[in-house]
Amino acid sequence: MTNKKNRSNIQRRLIPSYIFLTLFSLFSVFPLFWMVTAATNATVDVARGKIWFGTHAAENFKNLLSTAAAQGAGASLWKFMGNSFTYATVQTLLCILICSLAGYGFELYHDKGKDFLFAILLMAMMIPGVATMIPMFRMMSKLHFLNQVWGFVLPAISTPFMIMMFRQNSRNFPVDIMEAARIDGLSEFAIFFRMYMPVMKSTYAAAAVITFMNAWNAYLWPRVVLTENKAQTMPILIANMSNGYTVDYGMLMMGVLFCSLPTMIIFFVLQKQFAEGITGAVK
Numbered sequence: 151m152t153n154k155k156n157r158s159n160i161q162r163r164l165i166p167s168y169i170f171l172t173l174f175s176l177f178s179v180f181p182l183f184w185m186v187t188a189a190t191n192a193t194v195d196v197a198r199g200k201i202w203f204g205t206h207a208a209e210n211f212k213n214l215l216s217t218a219a220a221q222g223a224g225a226s227l228w229k230f231m232g233n234s235f236t237y238a239t240v241q242t243l244l245c246i247l248i249c250s251l252a253g254y255g256f257e258l259y260h261d262k263g264k265d266f267l268f269a270i271l272l273m274a275m276m277i278p279g280v281a282t283m284i285p286m287f288r289m290m291s292k293l294h295f296l297n298q299v300w301g302f303v304l305p306a307i308s309t310p311f312m313i314m315m316f317r318q319n320s321r322n323f324p325v326d327i328m329e330a331a332r333i334d335g336l337s338e339f340a341i342f343f344r345m346y347m348p349v350m351k352s353t354y355a356a357a358a359v360i361t362f363m364n365a366w367n368a369y370l371w372p373r374v375v376l377t378e379n380k381a382q383t384m385p386i387l388i389a390n391m392s393n394g395y396t397v398d399y400g401m402l403m404m405g406v407l408f409c410s411l412p413t414m415i416i417f418f419v420l421q422k423q424f425a426e427g428i429t430g431a432v433k
Contacts, residue, residue, distance in 0.1 A: 185410070188403035196399040210404040217401060218387060227387075227408070234383040235412065237302045237372075238365035244307040245361045246354055252308065253316025254346055258325065268317070275310045279371070287374055297381040302372055306365065312357055319353040319427070320346075355420045356427025363413045384409040 188196045191204035218227035256268055286305050295301035323346060331341045347354065369385045376382045388405045391397070417424065 185403055185407055188400065189407045191400055193397075193399045193401075196403065204400075206400055207404070210398075210400040213398060213401040214404050214408070217391060217398075218405075229380065230382065230384050230387045231408070231412075233381060234366055234385075234409075237299055237383060238362050238412075240299055241303045241306055241365040242358050242361045244303060245309065245312060246357045248308045249312035249357065250316045250347070250350070250354065251342070252313045253318075253320055254342060256313065257317045257320035258323065258328065271310050271313060283371065283374060286371075290375055295375075297376055297378045301375040302365075302368075305371065306368075312361065315357060315427075316350075316353060319350060323349060352423045352426035354427070355423030356425075359417055359420050359424045362416055366409075366413050 184201055187201055187203050189210060190207040191200055192206045192209075195204055195206075215227050218230060256264055282305075290296055290301040290304070293300075295304070327345055327349075328341055331345060336344070366383075367385060368383070369389065372383050373386055373389075376386070384405075388402065388409060391402050391405060
């Protein structure tokens with residue numbers, strides 16, 4: 151009886167917390183819900199503040215296809231989606247590989263100067279990206295990487311945040327396994343690829359989600375380095391749609407919905423590993 155009373159008292163005390171969390175969750179989800187409903191309404195309905203589903207989804211999608219073809223000088227909406235997916239995928243794969251190698255080396259290999267070098271690396275986080283944009287553009291231009299995947303990817307394949315994240319999580323990696331593998335004759339790269347990567351899969355998942363979302367949503371650097379319409383990405387296409395004298399908000403929200411779907415799918419698929427990787431990074 152006493153235990154039941156204690157449980158009931160605890161549950162009563164938690165009711166205000168549950169109410170607050172429920173209201174806050176609804177408040178957080180409302181912009182996503184409004185984005186979906188606005189994609190099915192006409193521009194007039196969106197401007198009036200209608201927040202329920204409409205009947206203009208097919209018309210908005212048709213307008214989106216025609217506008218994308220006009221903006222892209224013949225390139226279709228799927229071309230812009232393909233560009234974004236290609237750039238984001240290549241950047242994600244290269245970034246997690248290079249940053250994991252760096253974090254692995256900073257934590258598990260002992261050297262007197264590594265802490266000093268890591269401090270310099272962290273200082274690079276204080277430099278705003280705008281300050282390096284002109285030199286980076288000139289570099290990509292001389293390398294003839296404009297309007298190519300390498301011009302988009304190279305400036306972001308290694309970031310101090312990702313290196314720090316992998317270094318922090320590498321502290322949980324059992325060093326005894328490395329010593330045993332060296333005794334068995336495994337090379338350092340074999341230890342990394344065959345032992346380190348499977349053990350740190352949660353960190354890789356978290357890093358992949360963060361990097362892919364940043365690459366997919368990138369706007370300023372792609373706007374600078376991708377000068378041809380056929381090489382541009384979805385965020386640039388959506389920005390171009392909102393630059394006219396009159397804006398078709400229904401069509402615009404349909405484009406935003408299409409642009410948001412890949413990142414939402416990836417996050418929902420990897421959300422468990424993402425939570426585990428982020429938790430490990432801050433322990």
